[in-house]
Amino acid sequence: MGATICKDTKVRSEEKREERQREERNEMSLGVPTPGGLTAKAPVGRSEYGRVKVALQKGKGLLDWIHKSNGKNLASVRLPKVTAEELVKHNKQNDCWMVLFGQVYDITQYLEYHPGGVPELMRAAGTDATGLFNQYHSWVNYNSMLKACLVGRFEGDTTKLPPPGPSTLDDEDSIDGGKGAEGEMNALAHSTLDSHNISAITPSSHSVLLSCPSHWNKRTMRRECVSHSIGETSLRLLVKTMDGRSPLELKWDPLPSSFTPSSSVALNVDDEARIRLDFCHTSSDVIGQEFVTTRCAVRERPALSYHEARVLRILRHPSLPSAKGGEGDEMEVEGEGAGREPMALPRSSVLLIVETDESATLRVPIGHHVELRVRKGASLVSRPYTPVPLTAEIRRWMGEEEEVALKESAGRLLAFSIKIYDDGVVTPAIERLKRDDLVHVSDPIGSIDFSTLPYLSITVSPPPPVPSPINELKRDVVCLAGGTGITPMLGVIKERGWKRCRLIAYNKTEEDTPRGGWMPEGMDMVSSSDRLVHVLSAADDSWKGVKGRIGRENMGELTGSEIVFVCGPDGFVQEAARLLQESGHPTNLVHIFQG
Helix, strand or coil: CHHHHHHHHHHHHHHHHHHHHHHHHHCCCCCCEECCCCCCCCCCCECCCCCECCCCCCCCCHHHHHHHHCCCCCCCCCCCEEEHHHHCCCEECCEEEEEECCEEEECCCCHHHCCCCHHHHHCCCCCECHHHHHHHCCCCCHHHHCHHHEEEEEECCHHHCCCCCCCCCCCCCCCCCCCHHHHHHHHHHCEECHHHCCEEECCCCCEEEEECCCCCCCCCCCHHHEEEEECCCCEEEEECCCCCCCCEEEEECCCCCCCCCCCEEEEEECCCCCEEEEEECCCCCCHHHHHHHCCEEEEECCCCCEEEEEEEEEEECCCCHHHCCCCCCCCCCCHHHCCCCCCCCCCCEEEEEEECCCCEECCCCCCCEEEEEEEECCEEEEEEECCECCCHHHHHHHCCHHHHHHHHHCCCEEEEEEECCCCCCCHHHHHCCCCCCEEEEECCECCCCHHHHHHCCCCCCCCCCCCCCCHHHCCCEEEEEEHHHHHHHHHHHHCCCCCCEEEEEEECCHHHCCCHHHCCCCCCCCCCCEEEEEEECCCCCCCCCEECCCCHHHCCCCCCCCEEEEECCHHHHHHHHHHHHHHCCCHHHEEEECC
16 A cells, blocks of 8 residues: 555656646746737738738637647657657658657647648658748747647657658748758748848948838838847848748858957947948958948748857845755845845746847847747757846846946847746756856747737727827727736836736735836836736735636726737636637737747
8 A cells, every 4th residue: 555655646746747847838928929819710811920821610729729738638649758760650640740849749639720721730740840840930839839749859860850841832932842841941041132122231331221111111120120140250130020021031151351250230220210230340441341242141031040148137036946045046136236125026936137248139029039048957948938128126126227228228138037847847947047157049039019009090090100199099908917927018018108008917826926126117006097906816814905816807897999918827818818708809909928
């Protein structure tokens, strides 16, 4: 009997560990919402990255998949490792496995839910789909979407697997001509500035202006639409306009000889929606002209690039191991920030602030996210996170406020609020980070333009190209946030284009709630225009606020004209969507932050 008890205890312990890992994935701030929120049937059209969608059958939409897969195991088998020989056997529609980032998934039951259609997903049957995924779906949180389909870890060399099949879509995106993914990538790599109607001029000897009058204007091209990175021999620009077009990678390789290792680039977008590059510390007075005459390769839908960043600050909740006097304890801030009162972090959370050097800028648009990659033993692990705004209190806590403001303006600082799970895959490694440790941050992911959403008028269509100050053109917004689902909401709230804003944060206890310096200025107080409501499901007797789980009684009154954002664990999202459907709220005004 004793052996049976030990065995049962071990099984329960393993089940608890798996559940904690699922929670870590589920409670992620997912970063990119699903437009049209509640529609179960996807129309024929284009995805956020320009990819062709197909009409899904009724009951085969995103929320239907969440309902089907939530808390279940849909893989035909679970294995500790999967060899190449085993993987290639599963290449049929009724038995379909694929590799994504080193993990094998049995996607047989997911096929009919794929917005791009079954044939497109079957291109990756029995092989490595990572390249195609990065090319077309890099914004999707595959960990959350396919967690129920996980078979196990791939063991072997993915380069020896069969290549993915050719595109099945007969449209302008199908440029591979039947040559498969390799031909597709090669074709993309050979386009130039001229082929995309991008012109380059030199307004001064140390500057270059890039313009594209046919596509870039004040609405579609802003400073946060452009990032850059400098490699050993190359300069790379990532251009993501806010009009649904595919991202473009502009790459100068090799660099002009006068661009030395000490050279740098200042990146901006001027009032005429032109990208301006100002070169510093070069060995030539004609560096601008040299760049104009150097061939620039342009690629559509580039794979994600990762950029090195240094841990500048990390603040931990007192309940975490490293905050209890252990290694890397940084509750006591050094330097000019010393002596400042610590912020009230949510329980088991960290505030992580990272900084890129002058070789890279990462301006993340509102509501978009990045992949944060950290070292865990001999491996690199990553998860998607939405940066949180650097509020005035966070900047004061960091000290050196002017320098912080300059770095933030230059796109070199990112802050993350991350909940730590003891048995998580990634977060324990994040919790152990110390100042000056190196992490890697991906390109910004997403393409929805949140800054124009307040101006989706009931009577005026299309939205004005430049946001109007007329209050009647603005909409109210309601944010329904479950747990750490609050993080993408903070940037949306900070936009301040809304007529009125109501944030309803659902948590278990008061200690789980974000307070003080986390919130955008003004959101800590209840006023006629902004309202913050905390709803607690496991509050103690001292809590005088709203108690319960998400329900009609605590969502507030909806008139049908508000834009509603939803983010949180799968179960929370599913229940919020059901309640909104039952209330008759227009589906085009619901945005779900869900991979």
